[in-house]
Amino acid sequence: MHPAIQGLLTIVIGVGACVGYFYLSNQFLDKVLFPAKGPHAGRNINRANIIRPWLFLFPALFALCLYLAYPVFETLRMSVTDRDQDGAFVGLANYSQMLSEPKFWEAMRNNMMWLVVVPAASTAFGLLAAQLTDRIRWGNIAKSLIFMPMAISFVGAAVIWKLVYDARPPGTEQIGILNAIYVGLTGNDPQQWLTLPIWNNFFLMAVLIWIQTGFAMVILSAALRGIPEETVEAAIVDGANPFQIFFKIKVPQIMGTIVVVWTTITIVVLKVFDIVFAMTNGQWETQVLANYMYDKLFRANDWGVGSAAAIVIMLLVTPILVWNVYNARKEMR
Amino acid sequence: MDNIAGTKSSLTWAVHISVAVLVALWLFPTVGLLVSSFRTADQIATSGWWKSMFPSEQNLTLRTADPAIQVQTGGMFVIEGELFEEGSPAVISVWGTSSREIDAYTPGQTAELKEGTITVQADGAYRMESPTEMTGSRGQRVFVTAELPPEFTFENYSKVLFSGDNTDSLAKAFFNTLTVTIPATIIPIVIAAFAAYALAWMDFPGRALLVAFVVALLVVPLQLALIPLLKLHLGIGIGKGYLGVWLAHTGFGLPLAIYLLRNYMVGLPRDIIENARVDGATDFQIFVKIILPLSFPALASFAIFQFLWTWNDLLVALVFLIDSTGQTTVMTKQIVELLGTRGGNWEILATAAFVSISVPLVVFFAMQRYLVRGLLAGSVK
Structure with missing residues (x-):
């Protein structure tokens, strides 16, 4: 069967099954199990209303538990077992093997650099863009254009930036803009930017910063507009200059939003995989955790160490997870 | 909000320029890819995409028509024609007949060949003359340095x-x-x-x-x-x-x-x-x-x-x-x-x-x- 027809059928069956499930299970509850008539009508309605939320929730809960909650525990289990020994319990052997690999420490070091640089730079550029574009007439067009990379896939972005970083042999005309500028300004030989250890990490980070700045800008710009005007007016009356207004009046008031943006980008950074996979594949000391894990799982077929790496990523995410849950609960009260 | 009475807008220009720079910086990489997708492999490999918007100077190797079309007028054998395709706005700055001296002549000058002479004009029109019948199965090679207009193609997409x-x-x-x-x-x-x-x-x-x-x-x-x-x-x-x-x-x-x-x-x-x-x-x-x-x-x-x-x-x-x-x-x-x-x-x-x-x-x-x-x-x- 042609996949397109298969896809169409899946939509029809999937959506039909979902709607059918909700409709029929509700009908069953109201008409058969606890009909709202007869001697126990009142009691039946109450009972039906106790059960109904779970009918609405069941498919979602089932999928969430199966696709996200269960894998966390299964990965934890696999990280302390060995696939070659038929899944025998090996304690922390996978972890100690992982910790003894230089590639893992390289990935950790790079990830830490990513964690510091990317959220900081994206938030800073986003804040700058938000503040500047709010003040001019063509600001909305400027915003859309800065926001645009959000729609581009990491793989597409990797191709775009590989062209920027392209290097041709010395003496020939450079087709990568970075080398063209570099050679034009300094007269040195062109550089293979992606193979320069340490620095190449920053060239990869530039790609993610380029993508994430738009996200930071959109959210921070909404927050900036939500600042009460009186506070800014009062500062102006008191003789504050534009920089003082921005750093001492506006930024402190949107600190909460800045933190949200920062943590959201932090999570993206921890999961970053496609950019490194497509541009260097972890060569030349650019390995990151997610790509290290992919290497272990699907190239080395070492599920134990791969799972251990996944657990490390999970541990790094956990503080943000706890903080988010804490905030959500505070808000619901 | 920032324009209320009492504030100066002296920074307005700085703001406009900074935003323009920021937008250009963010747009540039994508535009590079878009422009490159409309260029041929040769063009991409020999010049940066940012140069493709402007006319560029290129060295080309072209050929005159076969000796088969030569005509005899007034005791001379003559071949006349155009080096470029019809309608091409290319302008030749220098040309030559040997790969070692591609800039030997300016347009309008006449070069000596083994048999006869050739004159090439700036727009690519040429005239070869020889007192004897020209031989060989292929035309004469001409090396030109010409200003070519930007050129784009849909071939990559197809x-x-x-x-x-x-x-x-x-x-x-x-x-x-x-x-x-x-x-x-x-x-x-x-x-x-x-x-x-x-x-x-x-x-x-x-x-x-x-x-x-x-x-x-x-x-x-x-x-x-x-x-x-x-x-x-x-x-x-x-x-x-x-x-x-x-x-x-x-x-x-x-x-x-x-x-x-x-x-x-x-x-x-x-x-x-x-x-x-x-x-x-x-x-x-x-x-x-x-x-x-x-x-x-x-x-x-x-x-x-x-x-x-x-x-x-x-x-x-x-x-x-x-x-x-x-x-x-x-x-x-x-x-x-x-x-x-x-x-x-x-x-x-x-x-x-x-x-x-x-x-x-x-x-x-x-x-x-x-x-x-x-x-x-x-x-x-």
Whole structure:
């Protein structure tokens, strides 16, 4: 069967099954199990209303538990077992093997650099863009254009930036803009930017910063507009200059939003995989955790160490997870 | 707000310029790819894309017409013609007849050949004269340095989209991506909408706990799910294929869907829902007839997110979809492969990448309003 027809059928069956499930299970509850008539009508309605939320929730809960909650525990289990020994319990052997690999420490070091640089730079550029574009007439067009990379896939972005970083042999005309500028300004030989250890990490980070700045800008710009005007007016009356207004009046008031943006980008950074996979594949000391894990799982077929790496990523995410849950609960009260 | 009485707008120009620089910086890489996708392989390899907008000076090797067309006038054998195709606005600055001296003559000068002479004008018109009959089967080579106007081609696109060549053709991967994307966008919306309604408007014990559970799952890295779920899929017979990738995307998209939709539904006016209850509507009716139509903006913003995410995804497709036959490859995977095997063929790479990002870009610019609204609902809290 042609996949397109298969896809169409899946939509029809999937959506039909979902709607059918909700409709029929509700009908069953109201008409058969606890009909709202007869001697126990009142009691039946109450009972039906106790059960109904779970009918609405069941498919979602089932999928969430199966696709996200269960894998966390299964990965934890696999990280302390060995696939070659038929899944025998090996304690922390996978972890100690992982910790003894230089590639893992390289990935950790790079990830830490990513964690510091990317959220900081994206938030800073986003804040700058938000503040500047709010003040001019063509600001909305400027915003859309800065926001645009959000729609581009990491793989597409990797191709775009590989062209920027392209290097041709010395003496020939450079087709990568970075080398063209570099050679034009300094007269040195062109550089293979992606193979320069340490620095190449920053060239990869530039790609993610380029993508994430738009996200930071959109959210921070909404927050900036939500600042009460009186506070800014009062500062102006008191003789504050534009920089003082921005750093001492506006930024402190949107600190909460800045933190949200920062943590959201932090999570993206921890999961970053496609950019490194497509541009260097972890060569030349650019390995990151997610790509290290992919290497272990699907190239080395070492599920134990791969799972251990996944657990490390999970541990790094956990503080943000706890903080988010804490905030959500505070808000619901 | 910054323009109220008493403030100077001396910084306005600085602001305009900084924004222009920022926009240029952000736009430049993408424009480079777009321009490159309309250039031939030679053009890409010999000059930077930023130079393609302007006329450029190039060294060309051209040939005059065969001696077969020579005519005899007044005791001389003559060949006349044009070096360039008709209508070409190219302008020759210097020319030569030997590869060692390509800049020996200026237009209008006459060069001595083995048999006879040749005169070349700036617009490429030439006249060869010889007292004896010219021999040989091919025309005389002429080396010219000429100013050529910008030139663009659609050839790359026709090659990438319609050639049917397995390594270069994206047409199949395009449809595969579409096949992955559409069900993976629609199904989670249906499931999440019901759950979000229950979490927003139905009273039951444990509701707050479930909301917290969804919030927690929002940040769980999907890397954790790869191996356990692949094992599960292989175990229950789904294997690698479309069904698996649809289910995986559904599962991974649900937390955001439920969270976004619940946040939106909570904000709907309580009166409407309570009036409907008093009038005897069941929860199912309230949901279908009131909540769903009112939640359209939230549904749209999640749909855009999920569409962009599934279209741009590489990891989930690599793990759950693409088997060893490669029949179900998606565009992102194919581009990564091109990067590996054809790292130097920028014309193919640029065109393929642009085909794959064009659909999300269209969706992005058409539905930007909903996207922004969704982002704000999803994170500013």
